[in-house]
Amino acid sequence: MTQVKLDKFCLVAAVAALLALIFPLAGVDGDTGKQVAFVGDIPGLAIAMALCVIAGAAFTWIGVRTIFHAGILLAVVIFGGWQAVDALYEYGVAGYAGLGFWLFIISLWAFVWRAIDVIANYHSLETVKQQSANILVPVAFGVWLLFVWEVVVSGFGVPQVLLPPPSMIGERFVSSMDTMAADFYQTFVKAALSGYVMGCGSAFLVAIAVDRVPFLKRGLLPLGNMVSALPIIGVAPIMVMWFGFDWQSKAAVIVIMTFFPMLVNTVTGLNAAGKLEKDLMATYASGYWSTLFRLRLPAAMPFVFNALKINSTLALIGAIVAEFFGTPIVGMGFRISTEVGRMNIDMVWAEIALAALAGTAFYGAVAYVERKATSWHPSFRVRRH
Amino acid sequence: MTLKQVVDNVAEMPASKKAVVDVKDLSLTFQTTDGPVYALSEVNLTIEEGDFVSFIGPSGCGKTTLLRVIADLEKATGGEISINGVSPEDARQARAYGYVFQAPALLPWRSIESNVTLPLEIMDLSKEERIKRAHDALKLVELNGFEKKFPWQLSGGMQQRASIARALSFDADLLLMDEPFGALDEIVRDHLNEQLLKLWARTNKTVAFVTHSIPEAVYLSSKIVVMSPRPGRIIDVIETKFPKDRTLDIRETPEFLEIAHRVREGLRAGHSNDE
Known part of the structure; x- marks a missing residue:
């Protein structure tokens, strides 16, 4: 006889949900002296809690063994989460959440943990299934974090100036789409992208020159190092004086920030080709440019892409920070600095969310191109089989 | 080989063979912080068209260096060398060399x-x-x-x-091979050696081949150059008379063993000098 192994997470979930039904859902309103809400008055929530008890008890016994089981758990969590948010906003629990409510959240938490764990360990030889599992894990995790943020901030009644709930940020994001689009265009498309292209492009060309001319290597590299050590908040106001308030000064700051990582990486990469390969090209009487394009630049690509990835995040940071030192009345950095002053913290958070989305997408795009361009590199080879 | 091919091969053969590589009193000294290293010293050698020449000797005897000087990857510090009657650099510019290195050196992209x-x-x-x-x-x-x-x-x-x-x-006029099969196991090596011989017989190329292995050198070559270190120099040149379409079986013949013995003696003599 094999011993029955109980699923601890589901056990916790079942017990917590059971206690949630017993303990008070909400605290006492100071003015009326009455409890704000009861589980019995909210049928949806009661059903959700009961479902958690049943599912928890069942899976404690049979274990969460398949992806289908995990799917059932996630479905229960989605329904429970919906009911919890409903209770907060429709039944006035927001700001008064009691022990019963938090126990219910703990129960959901245990389910999510267990379900994501199972999905994360899922292995399939079918690429489509494997990829959907790979995507589902971070998405489920992210959605859950947003949910916890929402519930904790509303449940405890955290002041909006300290931390607004994500739903409020989302609402603001959608309702201010026009402003955000203008800010995005100004800061990302005009300043960050052009600065990125100019900084990376010029550094790439200079790196080839540095590699060709030995005295530049001795003279220019230490100088480049010094420029990269300059503090951005010192350089930004000077660039604004030189190049004006518009995007040009921000692009200049980004050029300064991105130049050095690109230069150093490209110079290193140009020396990455092996001695044997260089000798090989020599026996073919291959000229400087032919060897550069056929051997040295391809060999340098992994290094170049490293710099491109580092710079993709630096560029957006540089553009936003530089806008604090003078800008036309548009731009993500400008919006953040003025809306903070007006206590419109939800707008600040909406801009932060926009910056995070843009930065991630930019990085992801560069990483995608890298994988396509250097698929021969050992770090990508394994996935091709 | 069909009769026609044999006849063609004979017809193509020139009356007197042309020298592809001509080396006279060649020497190469590397200047290092520990003092000069005499990689090659007064080397004299002629490689004729259609020859398969093996260079054999212990590490540091300059066999790879000699190959690199022929290919213009190193410059000699003394003596004369001509490839097809011109300098190694001109020969390199004229794409006279097919160089095979110890590692495949294929570009991964x-x-x-x-x-x-x-x-x-x-x-x-x-x-x-x-x-x-x-x-x-x-x-x-x-x-x-x-x-x-x-x-x-x-x-x-x-x-x-x-x-x-x-x-x-x-x-290329000249195939230079620097221990191309050194990293491979015995069976694969035998197989590639057989293929290389067939290739040589079929294309009539001139080959210079560096190796550590005595049987490999004797099996493949029409001419074996035995070298010795400190300073790197040639101590013996042995001509073999095996036909071009030889098989691995010749390794059992007394003639093969005799040549292998002579190579071994030469290597041993080279070694005793610095002990």
Whole structure:
């Protein structure tokens, strides 16, 4: 006889949900002296809690063994989460959440943990299934974090100036789409992208020159190092004086920030080709440019892409920070600095969310191109089989 | 080999053989912080057209260095060397060399086919011509069907064969091979040696071949150059009389063993000098 192994997470979930039904859902309103809400008055929530008890008890016994089981758990969590948010906003629990409510959240938490764990360990030889599992894990995790943020901030009644709930940020994001689009265009498309292209492009060309001319290597590299050590908040106001308030000064700051990582990486990469390969090209009487394009630049690509990835995040940071030192009345950095002053913290958070989305997408795009361009590199080879 | 091919081969053979490599009193000294290193000292050698010359000797005897001087990858510090009557540099510019290194040195971002077409690309051949030649060269080393594979998808022996195909693709006058099979196991090595001999018999190329292995040197060569270190020099040159279409069986003949013995004696004599 094999011993029955109980699923601890589901056990916790079942017990917590059971206690949630017993303990008070909400605290006492100071003015009326009455409890704000009861589980019995909210049928949806009661059903959700009961479902958690049943599912928890069942899976404690049979274990969460398949992806289908995990799917059932996630479905229960989605329904429970919906009911919890409903209770907060429709039944006035927001700001008064009691022990019963938090126990219910703990129960959901245990389910999510267990379900994501199972999905994360899922292995399939079918690429489509494997990829959907790979995507589902971070998405489920992210959605859950947003949910916890929402519930904790509303449940405890955290002041909006300290931390607004994500739903409020989302609402603001959608309702201010026009402003955000203008800010995005100004800061990302005009300043960050052009600065990125100019900084990376010029550094790439200079790196080839540095590699060709030995005295530049001795003279220019230490100088480049010094420029990269300059503090951005010192350089930004000077660039604004030189190049004006518009995007040009921000692009200049980004050029300064991105130049050095690109230069150093490209110079290193140009020396990455092996001695044997260089000798090989020599026996073919291959000229400087032919060897550069056929051997040295391809060999340098992994290094170049490293710099491109580092710079993709630096560029957006540089553009936003530089806008604090003078800008036309548009731009993500400008919006953040003025809306903070007006206590419109939800707008600040909406801009932060926009910056995070843009930065991630930019990085992801560069990483995608890298994988396509250097698929021969050992770090990508394994996935091709 | 059919009768016709034999007749063709005989017909192609010139009355007096042309010297492809001519080396006179060649020496090369590396200046290091520990003082001068005499890599090559007063080397005299002639390699004739169609020869298969093996260089054998212990590490540090300068056999690789000699090959590199021939290929203009190192400059001699004394003496004279001419390739097809011109300097090594001119010969290199004229693309006289097909060099095969110890490692395959295939470019990982190129498929096997485009690795083989690399020298042809540098030499500005037309695309159809490049593809055709790559196809022919890969067929010679029995790698047809692997054109679209990438180097890491092939075994070590196959990679080295691809690098030989690359050296053959542009029809160089002189095939220089620096321990090409050194990293491979005995069986693969025997097999590649057989293929190399067939190739040599078929193309009538001039080959200079560096090796550590006595049986390999005796089996492959028409001429064996025994070298000795400190300073790197030639101590014996042995001509073998085996036919071009020899098989691995000749390794059992008394003639083979006799030559192997002579090579071994030469190597031993070279060693005793510095002990």
